[in-house]
Amino acid sequence: MDYQLPRGISQRNGILYLSFSVQGERYRESLGLPATKPNIKHAELRLQSIKYEISVGTFDYLKHFPNSRKAEKFRRNSGCSLLVADLLNDWLKRAKDHCAYSTLKGYASVINFHLIPRFGALTIDELTSLMVSDWLSDLKVSGKRKRNILIPLRQALSEAMHDGLIDRNPLLTIKSPKHKTREPKPFNxxxxxxxxxxxxxxxxxxxxxxxxxxxxxxxxxxxxxxxxxxxxxxxxxxxxxxxxxxxxxxxxxxxxxxxxxxxxxxxxxxxxxxxxxxxxxxxxxxxxxxxxxxxxxxxxxxxxxxxxxxxxxxxxxxxxxxxxxxxxxxxxxxxxxxxxxxxxxxxxxxxxxxxxxxxxx
Incomplete structure (x- = not known):
């Protein structure tokens, strides 16, 4: 049955959608509910609540639509709630599609034994280049090992910047540690x-x-x-x-x-x-x-x-x-x-x- 829908509410394939504007941009999100009379009333009340929160500056996109990809761009407006640990683990899941098993195993190792223990509890906007630089200087491993440890963090932060989660990648100012080639010592x-x-x-x-x-x-x-x-x-x-x-x-x-x-x-x-x-x-x-x-x-x-x-x-x-x-x-x-x-x-x-x-x- 077709129902007359209030303004800002639409349907596609029988599923209800809400439309609203945030910071001058128009957004459209699915409620995942069928277009029934009770659900339309629920959608109308939900939309009113969203518009009120937008008007008073308390709107939390993640709270209303936690599974929406569009919500990612609002993370920094809510104090960038994404933890470094979650960022790295999400990046590692995506890396499975294009990394060899041994490479993936190496990334998992540095993430779990180096990066998360040191930075995992920070939100990604709290992480600074000085934190990473100081940590690296105290890390008692070779320059080559330091470079390998930074790979997952560099790439994960680069993707976060590309997705609008952060304005700047703090690792951009950190140069890759120098690797000293060990002198061969062959046996006679x-x-x-x-x-x-x-x-x-x-x-x-x-x-x-x-x-x-x-x-x-x-x-x-x-x-x-x-x-x-x-x-x-x-x-x-x-x-x-x-x-x-x-x-x-x-x-x-x-x-x-x-x-x-x-x-x-x-x-x-x-x-x-x-x-x-x-x-x-x-x-x-x-x-x-x-x-x-x-x-x-x-x-x-x-x-x-x-x-x-x-x-x-x-x-x-x-x-x-x-x-x-x-x-x-x-x-x-x-x-x-x-x-x-x-x-x-x-x-x-x-x-x-x-x-x-x-x-x-």
Whole structure:
């Protein structure tokens, strides 16, 4: 049945809508109610209440229409009631649509362990650049880590400004902390021998192969026998284990062929004798015969004890990669080839990081 509707009340598809003006702009909101006689009377009273609140300056858009996207622009007029914690959590939900699992996991970690504990209870208009700057200066992590921690906050505040929730992004004046590239400290031949002598079985082969191929730990964990071409003397790197999941390499340059030295072939031959992993992974946890989920397990169970036993200066397992690169470059290998073997898109990183090992010819 069609009813005569009071001014400011309309219907669409049988649902009642209210129309009103706030600060010179016209708005139209659904009540979500069917156009019945009692509901029309309710709508009329509701509209009168809204107009009165607008006239005396007490109108709260969020209170009347909490699920409306238009209400967001009025948050700052009500003291910007949106908390930083809610802003970050909402941003994280949206990030699920376009971020890789490992990236999302990293964002969730910094939000829950760094950003929310420090700023979560503030409303977004209370957050200042000075607060963030002072907090950063006291944070005992690397410059690179600080930059990563700020990513979710920067992006969430940028979206808040775009949506009209704040007039200015307080992080715009904060420069990204400088990241100091750590000087490579490759192992020499004596140290490599001492380290490998302090290991045995699958664990020894795992790090032996790392020294001989320069693969990242995540790539070693993701390597399958189907990627190994013994007769042609190379391996095909196309997968990595990131946050417990096997995924394709991060970039197209990460997918590559890496040649196998005689020592690497010897390592694989020895590993074949231990290759009882039913999923086809070359390297695996010798206790469970299943692949490692992260690089933490081999580092803690194999690498650290071996470094201590060998009596060499402690360096993290990534130095196996530095050892591989520096060894090839010292022998006069073409830097472009080394860049390819290591999964870099060009040799700029090789030149920057390993410049003193490059032989002039």
């Amino acid at each position: 031949k004596q140290e490599v021998r001492a380290l490998l002598s302090a290991m045995e079985g699958v664990g020894r082969n795992f790090y032996w192969f790392a020294f001989e191929t320069g693969l990242r730990t995540s790539e070693l964990i993701g390597l399958r026998w189907e990627d190994v071409f013994i007769e042609s003397k190379y391996i095909y790197v196309s997968r990595a284990c990131v946050s417990g999941r096997i995924k394709e390499t991060k970039t197209s340059s990460g997918t590559r062929n890496v040649p196998l030295s005689e020592s690497a072939l010897e390592c694989l031959a020895d590993q074949k004798e231990h290759a009882t992993n039913e999923d086809g992974f070359v390297f695996f946890d010798p206790k469970s015969n299943k692949r490692w989920k992260t690089d933490q397990f081999p580092r803690k169970r194999i690498w650290k004890p071996a470094v201590e036993k060998a009596g060499v200066e402690y360096r993290n397992p990534y130095q196996t990669r530095h050892t591989y690169a520096s060894k090839l470059l010292s022998k006069g290998e073409n830097p472009l080839k080394v860049a390819h073997y290591m999964g870099h898109s060009d040799w700029g990183m090789i030149r920057k990081v390993y410049g003193r090992w490059i032989v002039d010819r």
